[in-house]
Amino acid sequence: xxxxxxxxxxxxxxxxxxxxxxxxxxxxxxxxxxxxxxxxxxxxxxxxxxxxxxxxxxxxxxxxxxxxxxxxxxxxxxxxxxxxxxxxxxxxxxxxxxxxxxxxxxxxxxxxxxxxxxxxxxxxxxxxxxxxxxxxxxxxxxxxxxxxxxxxxxxxxxxxxxxxxxxxxxxxxxxxxxxxxxxxxxxxxxxxxxxxxxxxxxxxxxxxxxxxxxxxxxxxxxxxxxxxxxxxxxxxxxxxxxxxxxxxxxxxxxxxxxxxxxxxxxxxxxxxxxxxxxxxxxxxxxxxxxxxxxxxxxxxxxxxxxxxxxxxxxxxxxxxxxxxxxxxxxxxxxxxxxxxxxxxxxxxxxxxxxxxxxxxxxxxxxxxxxxxxxxxxxxxxxxxxxxxxxxxxxxxxxxxxxxxxxxxxxxxxxxxxxxxxxxxxxxxxxxxxxxxxxxxxxxxxxxxxxxxxxxxxxxxxxxxxx
Amino acid sequence: xxxxxxxxxxxxxxxxxxxxxxxxxxxxxxxxxxxxxxxxxxxxxxxxxxxxxxxxxxxxxxxxxxxxxxxxxxxxxxxxxxxxxxxxxxxxxxxxxxxxxxxxxxxxxxxxxxxxxxxxxxxxxxxxxxxxxxxxxxxxxxxxxxxxxxxxxxxxxxxxxxxxxxxxxxxxxxxxxxxxxxxxxxxxxxxxxxxxxxxxxxxxxxxxxxxxxxxxxxxxxxxxxxxxxxxxxxxxxxxxxxxxxxxxxxxxxxxxxxxxxxxxxxxxxxxxxxxxxxxxxxxxxxxxxxxxxxxxxxxxxx
Numbered sequence: 001x002x003x004x005x006x007x008x009x010x011x012x013x014x015x016x017x018x019x020x021x022x023x024x025x026x027x028x029x030x031x032x033x034x035x036x037x038x039x040x041x042x043x044x045x046x047x048x049x050x051x052x053x054x055x056x057x058x059x060x061x062x063x064x065x066x067x068x069x070x071x072x073x074x075x076x077x078x079x080x081x082x083x084x085x086x087x088x089x090x091x092x093x094x095x096x097x098x099x100x101x102x103x104x105x106x107x108x109x110x111x112x113x114x115x116x117x118x119x120x121x122x123x124x125x126x127x128x129x130x131x132x133x134x135x136x137x138x139x140x141x142x143x144x145x146x147x148x149x150x151x152x153x154x155x156x157x158x159x160x161x162x163x164x165x166x167x168x169x170x171x172x173x174x175x176x177x178x179x180x181x182x183x184x185x186x187x188x189x190x191x192x193x194x195x196x197x198x199x200x201x202x203x204x205x206x207x208x209x210x211x212x213x214x215x216x217x218x219x220x221x222x223x224x225x226x227x228x229x230x231x232x233x234x235x236x237x238x239x240x241x242x243x244x245x246x247x248x249x250x251x252x253x254x255x256x257x258x259x260x261x262x263x264x265x266x267x268x269x270x271x272x273x274x275x276x277x278x279x280x281x282x283x284x285x286x287x288x289x290x291x292x293x294x295x296x297x298x299x300x301x302x303x304x305x306x307x308x309x310x311x312x313x314x315x316x317x318x319x320x321x322x323x324x325x326x327x328x329x330x331x332x333x334x335x336x337x338x339x340x341x342x343x344x345x346x347x348x349x350x351x352x353x354x355x356x357x358x359x360x361x362x363x364x365x366x367x368x369x370x371x372x373x374x375x376x377x378x379x380x381x382x383x384x385x386x387x388x389x390x391x392x393x394x395x396x397x398x399x400x401x402x403x404x405x406x407x408x409x410x411x412x413x414x415x416x417x418x419x420x421x422x423x424x425x426x427x428x429x430x431x432x433x434x435x436x437x438x439x440x441x442x443x444x445x446x447x448x449x450x451x452x453x454x455x456x457x458x459x460x461x462x463x464x465x466x
Numbered sequence: 467x468x469x470x471x472x473x474x475x476x477x478x479x480x481x482x483x484x485x486x487x488x489x490x491x492x493x494x495x496x497x498x499x500x501x502x503x504x505x506x507x508x509x510x511x512x513x514x515x516x517x518x519x520x521x522x523x524x525x526x527x528x529x530x531x532x533x534x535x536x537x538x539x540x541x542x543x544x545x546x547x548x549x550x551x552x553x554x555x556x557x558x559x560x561x562x563x564x565x566x567x568x569x570x571x572x573x574x575x576x577x578x579x580x581x582x583x584x585x586x587x588x589x590x591x592x593x594x595x596x597x598x599x600x601x602x603x604x605x606x607x608x609x610x611x612x613x614x615x616x617x618x619x620x621x622x623x624x625x626x627x628x629x630x631x632x633x634x635x636x637x638x639x640x641x642x643x644x645x646x647x648x649x650x651x652x653x654x655x656x657x658x659x660x661x662x663x664x665x666x667x668x669x670x671x672x673x674x675x676x677x678x679x680x681x682x683x684x685x686x687x688x689x690x691x692x693x694x695x696x697x698x699x700x701x702x703x704x705x706x707x708x709x710x711x712x713x714x715x716x717x718x719x720x721x722x723x724x725x726x727x728x729x730x731x732x733x734x735x736x737x738x739x740x741x742x743x744x745x746x747x748x749x750x751x752x753x754x755x756x757x758x759x760x761x762x763x764x765x766x767x768x
Binding site for chain 2: 096100103104105106118120121123124125127128129130220221222223277278280281282283286290421422425428429430432433436438460
């Protein structure tokens with residue numbers, strides 16, 4: 001039979017259809033028993049995690065705003081201690097893209113800084129049993145203070161932030177505090193005092209508006225920015241009980257009086273015209289630039305704002321962060337309480353070849369000396385307590401440090417953003433509508449409650465509690 | 467000899483076929499399979515969940531928004547783009563004196579119309595993001611300068627304006643290409659036909675309606691398929707330009723964006739694959755209908 005066009009096409013199609021069934025599938029990764037076999041050493045006082053001195057170590061770092069020199073600094077300390085170890089350092093921007101196939105193939109690196117817009121969803125990673133338990137690391141003595149356990153050298157909440165189902169899985173290196181930012185210089189020049197209660201805030205906003213300045217702006221393109229002060233205010237009113245109820249997806253958690261009344265407060269802010277016109281369409285850079293130009297008095301943001309605005313901020317602007325004002329006189333938490341959470345999540349993959357080395361690397365990175373070097377170069381608070389002692393800090397960073405010190409044990413954070421990303425999206429969308437006067441506070445709480453109930457009911461979503 | 471010919475054909479075809487199978491067909495087949503699982507994208511295992519992912523699609527309000535927006539894009543973007551493209555192309559050819567000559571400088575116009583095509587879609591989206599800025603943007607600035615400050619709006623942040631604003635960008639960025647495409651098609655029409663029409667006393671509209679349009683029908687049809695596929699996508703512009711992205715409150719959500727978010731932010735690759743498979747069938751149906759629908763009445767020019 002000689003090949004005609006028809007038979008040729010038919011043959012080709014049959015071959016084409018059969019091959020995919022035979023070819024390797026993305027979900028066909030082999031399951032090695034113990035990739036770490038042979039890569040552990042004897043434990044001792046000096047080597048509490050049992051690192052094998054000459055085992056190679058692969059470190060993947062998110063190379064974003066903070067660079068990756070701080071990580072290389074810790075690598076140098078590692079090789080000083082374990083002279084035979086060869087360190088393979090990778091500083092990446094797209095951590096998720098690079099690592100996803102390696103997790104699937106069960107050949108991940110030994111320590112990963114899972115950070116940046118392109119990070120892997122940590123709840124999913126934990127749910128897929130891809131992340132090691134860090135309890136031994138937290139209970140190991142601190143690198144430069146062996147009298148203390150590592151867990152006792154961290155700022156409040158850091159261990160909790162990385163805990164999933166009561167097991168510590170990630171260790172977060174930076175400490176972020178959220179609040180309202182303003183220019184100390186502008187406020188001093190105008191005689192404005194930072195308000196401690198919401199009533200004072202509204203009164204001050206009237207004064208600011210009369211002076212021809214927009215009282216507030218926010219990063220409208222990403223409504224999560226204006227969520228933070230709203231949820232902080234609610235947490236102060238309802239206390240940690242409210243925060244836990246929200247995170248645990250309890251029925252009617254979003255209908256708590258604290259949340260509804262905080263939503264009413266922000267609806268009022270919008271209704272009175274205290275938010276700069278056009279804010280709702282501005283990106284974070286545009287809104288923050290307008291604020292730095294003095295077009296608006298307050299902007300909500302996390303403590304990264306100062307370093308992000310480097311080069312945009314005029315000299316002598318003196319930006320400082322204040323804690324969100326109290327809504328009521330009977331709030332559960334003091335006005336000085338702050339929303340604070342650690343980020344820049346480091347983890348040791350469960351299938352790492354050298355997990356002991358990965359944890360030892362983290363023990364070195366989370367030492368006071370490494371953290372101090374980081375604070376100096378990055379201008380950001382590290383998660384290690386006392387890392388900024390004795391350093392001269394910029395106005396913004398010192399206001400953040402003071403806020404943490406004044407708050408003492410009264411720091412709080414919501415976990416639902418990490419645990420249930422789709423719920424975070426629903427909250428962002430609702431808050432965007434609320435501060436643009438398209439829905440009321442009651443509708444806001446109704447629709448978020450509906451989204452939260454949907455996730456609580458969804459058996460395909462792994463649940464966490466705190 | 468006969469076998470030799472098979473061997474030669476096999477030698478020529480197999481390398482290409484293998485590449486195609488490994489890098490095109492096999493991922494497709496895997497996406498179909500993954501859409502029936504709960505694969506997270508970060509583990510080497512997935513559980514079979516049957517049609518569960520497809521059942522969820524209907525109850526996912528953002529996905530429903532996305533389908534609605536893509537449907538609107540599908541109706542508006544190809545029609546408007548083709549209408550403007552045909553108008554400009556026929557004007558370039560026949561807008562001159564006497565209704566059968568090109569306007570002066572038509573070559574220069576074609577080059578200018580084609581410019582947006584040279585920019586990456588992401589760059590286009592970023593630039594238009596600046597244009598739409600409510601306070602410092604070109605659009606509101608121009609409106610205010612013209613004394614039409616009342617029409618200035620928060621284009622990308624108003625639920626009713628955001629999707630039309632996105633559509634305008636899609637039309638703007640693609641119309642130049644179709645002007646050039648339709649120009650080439652009109653160039654292929656024998657000039658005697660236009661002359662005959664003019665002699666018969668046909669006006670500009672009648673010439674367009676009875677001569678130009680029937681003779682460029684095939685090209686328009688291809689343009690419709692291409693633009694339809696682009697309208698079912700629209701991911702890049704929405705992702706870069708809109709509030710949220712996909713907002714405000716789902717006003718500019720598209721299927722591609724929902725798919726991306728579910729896969730890469732929520733780690734729901736199985737569910738995202740189901741969206742991809744649904745989109746695949748929508749695109750396929752569109753292409754089949756568009757090509758079938760235009761099959762009738764081909765005009766032969768001898």
